[in-house]
Amino acid sequence: MNCLTDQYFLEELLKRLKLIPLFSSYSTDYLKRNIEVTLLPSLSNNTYKVSINNHSYLLKIPRADTKQFIDRYHEQTNTQIAFNLGLAPKVLWQSESGIYLIHYLENIRHLNSKDLHNPHFISKLVTHLSTLQKSSAPFKGDLHNTETIRNHLNQYYKLCTDNVQNKLKKTHVKALLMLDKIEQYDSPAVPSHSDLTLGNILVEKNKEERVWLIDWEYSAMASPFWDIATLCNEGTFNDMQANDFLSKLINTPTQKEIELLTHYRFLLKGLSQCWQGAFQINKPCSMSGLIN
16 A cells, blocks of 8 residues: 555655655655555554665554553664674664664565464474573563553553443453562563564575564563463464474473463463554554554
8 A cells, every 4th residue: 555645644744754764865756756655564553665766665653542551662773683692684774763764674474473483483483582582681671560461461451442441451450460469479670672473583485484573672680481381372272282393492391381371371361452452553555653
C-alpha cells in the first residue's frame, strides 16, 4: 500500500525524513518526486518501506500510546548490543524518541510456526539464544522483577475495552497466578529479546538462511525462560516438544526448571493476549507516530 496518496501524510513524513542525515541533503521537491513509501504490518509502531534512488530502507516510527511501556533509550542501547552480537541488522540512524532506519532486507521472510518444528531452524534459534543469554551483555531494562511484570500485565488489561476485559478475565487471573508461582523460583537475569514472536524473526531466503532478530523495543534483563517460553508458545509445542527444546539450551533440566518453563508459558500467553487487547488498533497510513 503506497501511503503517498495522502498529501497531509506526505508532508508530515517528509518533515521527519529531512531530520535523518541520509535524506537531509535532498530537497523536499526531489523527495516528493522520487520517494515511494509503503506501509508494513505492525501493532506498536508505524513501520514503512521507504524507497529512493534504487535503495530501500525500513523506517520505524513508534506509536504515541506505547511511550508509557517502552523506554526508547533502552531499546537503542540493546539494539546496538544485539547488532554487535550478530543477532540484529545494523541501525543506520536512530533518534531518542525511538524512530530508526535500517537497510530494507529484500530477500527475506518471517519465520513461521512450521519452521519451529524444523531441526534446521531450531538449531539456529538455539545458537542465537545461547549467544544472547551467555553474552553477559549489560542490557538496559528489567523484566526479571516479578512486580514489574505484574504492573505491565495489569496496565495492559486495564487498557482493554470492557468487552475485551470480560473475555480475558480468566486469562488475566491465571497469568497473575503464574507470577505468584514464578516468585518461588530463583533464576538468573540474562539479556532477553522478550518479544520473540514469529513477526520479529526474519529468515534470509538464500542458501545460508540467516536468521535475524528484530524489534528489540521490549528487550531487557529477564529470566532465560522468557524467550524460551515465547518460542515454545509460538510453535504451539506440547510438553514433550517444549522439554526437548529446553534441553537444547539447558543440559538435563531439573523438574523445577521444567515447571518454571510451564509457568512462563502460561504467564506470557496471558501477557500477550492482554497486550494485543490493549494495542490492537493499527490504522492504515497512520500518522499517530508522525505528529505526537
